[in-house]
Amino acid sequence: MSTTRKLRLGPLPRTENVRLTFACPASLKANLDRYAALHAQAYGETVDAEKLIPHMLEAFMAGDLGFKRTQPKNGKAAPA
Template sequence: MSTTRKLRLGPLPDTGSVKLTFVCPAALKANLDRYAALHAKTYGEPVDATTLVPLMLETFMARDRGFKRCDG
């Protein structure tokens, strides 16, 4: 693991999964690929954008105060 830089998204946890397909703009896909490359370099494990997206969404929702307050 590289100690030169930490990313907001930490190492990947082991989880079960359900397949979900979505469409995104090409610019977003390019940024996701760049983030995945940086994540792999930082933590020393190969990873692709499709592996990171669920963790990114989970992290985002866990930190969203409005979502946490929602009763639904």
């Protein structure tokens, strides 16, 4: 591991994925690419910016207290 500061988003876990497509501003894509480069420095594994997005969203929702309050008591997401 390099001497780069640890990032909030740690090493990426292996998960089952569902493909989604979305559009974002060019400035956000540039920042995602920059974050991916820092992530590669910190953890020694190259990762595409697109692979970071689901983990970032998951971390964001985990930290959103308003969203957490809507979770069922058993902790499982309600079916859509």
